[in-house]
Amino acid sequence: MAPTLPLSIRTSTDVNGVLSLSIVDQLLLPHTVSYVPIPTIVAAHAAIKNMQIRGAPAIASLAALSIASELSRALAAHASNSSEEKAKYAYLASPVDLAGFLEPQLDFLYTARPTAVN
Numbered sequence: 001m002a003p004t005l006p007l008s009i010r011t012s013t014d015v016n017g018v019l020s021l022s023i024v025d026q027l028l029l030p031h032t033v034s035y036v037p038i039p040t041i042v043a044a045h046a047a048i049k050n051m052q053i054r055g056a057p058a059i060a061s062l063a064a065l066s067i068a069s070e071l072s073r074a075l076a077a078h079a080s081n082s083s084e085e086k087a088k089y090a091y092l093a094s095p096v097d098l099a100g101f102l103e104p105q106l107d108f109l110y111t112a113r114p115t116a117v118n
Contacts, residue, residue, distance in 0.1 A: 006024045006033045007024065008023060008024055008026075008053060008055075008058045008061075009021065009022075009023050009024075009053075009058065009061055009062060009065065010022045010023070010035060011065065013072070016076040016079075017072055017075070017076060018069075018072045018073050018076045019065070019068055019069040019072040019073075020037070020039075020069065021037070021038040021039075021044075021062070021065050021066065021069055022035040022036060022037045022038060023035065023036055023038055023047055023052060023053045023058075023062060024036075024053075025052050026051065026052055026053055026054050027050070027051065027052055036052060038062065038066060038069075039069075040066070040069075040070070041066045041067065041070055041105050041108065041109065043066070044062050044063060044065075044066035044109065044112075045108060045109055045111070045112040046112075047062065048062065048063065048109070048112035048113065048114070049112040049114055050114075051114055059113065063106075063109045063112075066109070067102070067105060067106070067109075070105070073089075074089035074091070074092055075092070077089050078092050
């Protein structure tokens with residue numbers, strides 16, 4: 001039987017539906033398999049820029065999942081009774097506010113690509 005290969009990206013959700021991400025640190029392969037948590041969009045950017053994750057499909061998946069993770073935190077906070085948490089994620093108030101939040105985040109992630117850009 002062939003050995004099982006590690007997943008490039010692991011996802012999980014907590015009881016509130018908040019998405020958590022971790023990636024296999026490809027800088028350590030093949031000698032060590034170590035997963036790195038990716039708690040924010042900034043962490044995803046760093047992992048892509050530092051080439052801890054490689055390959056266009058994995059890079060795009062991590063970028064998309066980091067956005068999804070951020071939005072899952074925002075939705076969980078919005079559902080809470082904390083006005084402070086709701087204020088932190090005020091971009092959920094309207095489609096225009098959401099687009100105003102997402103566009104710079106996507107632009108930021110785009111700058112992380114360390115190799116050829118299509």
